[in-house]
């Protein structure tokens with residue numbers, strides 16, 4: 001189908017707004033004009049809590065623009081000012097110098113005022129992430145309590161800049177923003193076990209996360225399929241458990257990723273899932289795994305339910321010795337991050353109970369079922385975590401089993417009627433976990449690996465089904481906890497399980513689909529009009545393309561010079577001095 005033909009045919013019927021960098025054609029098919037308000041070219045995503053702006057513009061001279069802060073020699077700020085250069089002044093566009101314009105219409109400088117005057121090293125869950133931003137003609141100020149709020153302010157400022165039709169860099173002359181996140185925990189789960197994700201791809205995900213104000217990378221490093229994390233204590237884990245010696249994360253790679261994340265205000269929580277999901281670990285330590293039996297026959301996979309040999313045998317003392325040494329190493333590698341995600345999901349008790357040795361162990365220890373055994377395993381691992389000074393995050397399964405968890409454990413809710421027909425809804429679990437005093441994170445409705453094609457189509461509206469679905473989720477829907485419990489619903493996480501993604505498609509699979517969730521987790525509950533939002537998201541998607549993230553399309557149309565694979569016609573970069 002030729003869009004061009006449609007454009008000419010539909011000119012009279014549909015509004016087409018063309019900017020130099022963005023072209024938005026607001027229909028899905030010619031017969032379906034979209035509702036909603038077309039976006040400003042500099043509309044920020046996620047939507048700030050409070051924003052007002054004048055309708056006139058100021059221009060920026062790349063040669064004379066200055067951005068600086070009251071914190072000197074702070075790596076987080078210095079690195080941000082350096083990296084935002086190419087974001088403020090996008091390569092491939094010759095930005096015009098606005099010298100012929102009136103001086104009062106030039107934005108000369110932005111000052112970043114960090115009230116704590118401290119250069120924090122690593123972001124923490126309940127840090128103040130807020131900022132205020134004002135632009136008054138020639139000057140802008142970003143106010144923040146700490147460096148993490150300042151990063152959020154710089155990101156928003158970068159989004160407020162846009163390129164006019166005649167290649168001037170502009171923003172609104174007067175802007176006033178007060179902004180803070182609705183939820184402190186805004187996570188992305190990347191799975192590097194089903195498929196390997198090369199380090200540069202993970203870094204691009206981190207860049208995209210920063211552009212969407214996500215602040216936690218939940219790194220599901222290992223699983224049944226592979227063990228790419230190089231352990232210095234147990235090198236056999238990758239020697240036997242990685243896809244190959246190239247499909248690994250060396251200690252240098254891991255530090256590289258952690259640093260890339262930290263400088264963007266992103267925490268990295270590693271997940272080492274046990275006692276299930278450990279077939280790859282079992283390639284290095286076969287003796288740690290449980291043999292499932294069918295009657296008297298060992299090594300029987302129970303097809304369609306469970307593979308053979310993918311669960312630890314909790315009756316073996318060596319397993320705990322290993323876990324003790326290994327978790328100590330992990331704690332040192334991820335030295336700033338208090339939490340380690342221990343998994344503890346999807347254990348198959350029928351396999352444990354089929355094993356004669358385990359049956360004897362249960363009898364000898366007054367245990368009668370798989371839940372007892374799971375409690376026995378989990379309580380030892382949780383104790384280990386406390387002894388090494390770590391805090392635990394777990395999938396909800398171990399809590400469903402009634403295992404007593406340390407009160408500072410974070411429970412991640414993934415079960416829902418839509419994934420397991422006999423499960424209650426996620427809102428039930430969220431209310432229950434937070435009312436019991438645990439912090440909880442919601443992943444259940446945000447499994448972005450599950451793709452759904454089509455239109456949400458009613459007489460009133462037509463739009464992208466997936467976007468509509470995620471954008472409309474309110475984490476507090478049907479929540480029954482009290483005010484204290486509400487404080488413990490700390491946020492949500494978009495999960496990209498990697499059965500069908502690797503370096504070829506993970507970026508365009510996740511972005512901008514995860515952006516819908518970014519706005520849900522950051523913006524006010526009142527920012528809930530998906531029809532307006534899709535236009536802003538379309539602009540944001542072009543913004544991500546401009547920043548080198550191959551984010552997939554939202555609406556029909558195109559993104560100026562930044563289409564993937566397009567030859568550039570304007571490659572002479574502007575020459576500018578950038579002072580800070």
Ligand SMILES: *[C@@H]1O[C@H](CO)[C@@H](O)[C@H](O)[C@H]1NC(C)=O
Nearest residue numbers: 051052053054055174175176
């Ligand atoms: C934005 O709101 C603030 C506070 O209400 C007000 O002082 C300012 O004049 C407004 N600015 C614009 C551009 O509307």
Ligand SMILES: *[C@@H]1O[C@H](CO)[C@@H](O)[C@H](O)[C@H]1NC(C)=O
Nearest residue numbers: 040042043053054055056172
């Ligand atoms: C900047 O002003 C234009 C009008 O000229 C307006 O449409 C747009 O929404 C403003 N930008 C922001 C971010 O508010």
Ligand SMILES: *[C@@H]1O[C@H](CO)[C@@H](O)[C@H](O)[C@H]1NC(C)=O
Nearest residue numbers: 130131132143144145149178
């Ligand atoms: C932002 O402005 C509001 C209103 O003046 C103020 O209460 C708040 O402390 C400011 N936040 C920061 C980070 O400066």
Ligand SMILES: *[C@@H]1O[C@H](CO)[C@@H](O)[C@H](O)[C@H]1NC(C)=O
Nearest residue numbers: 293294295297300301302303
């Ligand atoms: C056990 O083996 C029998 C005979 O091969 C088979 O029919 C049955 O499905 C097996 N049970 C399980 C749980 O795999």
Ligand SMILES: *[C@@H]1O[C@H](CO)[C@@H](O)[C@H](O)[C@H]1NC(C)=O
Nearest residue numbers: 361362363364365366367368
């Ligand atoms: C098991 O229970 C029996 C009776 O309640 C008790 O005498 C015994 O000490 C228990 N054994 C263990 C290992 O806890």
Ligand SMILES: *[C@@H]1O[C@H](CO)[C@@H](O)[C@H](O)[C@H]1NC(C)=O
Nearest residue numbers: 366367368369370371372373
């Ligand atoms: C497992 O056994 C314990 C007693 O050892 C009992 O309290 C518990 O209800 C049982 N759980 C299940 C799921 O059967």
Ligand SMILES: *[C@@H]1O[C@H](CO)[C@@H](O)[C@H](O)[C@H]1NC(C)=O
Nearest residue numbers: 425426427428473474477478
């Ligand atoms: C909330 O409850 C209503 C009524 O039972 C139900 O239709 C809806 O799906 C629930 N929403 C969530 C997110 O659980």
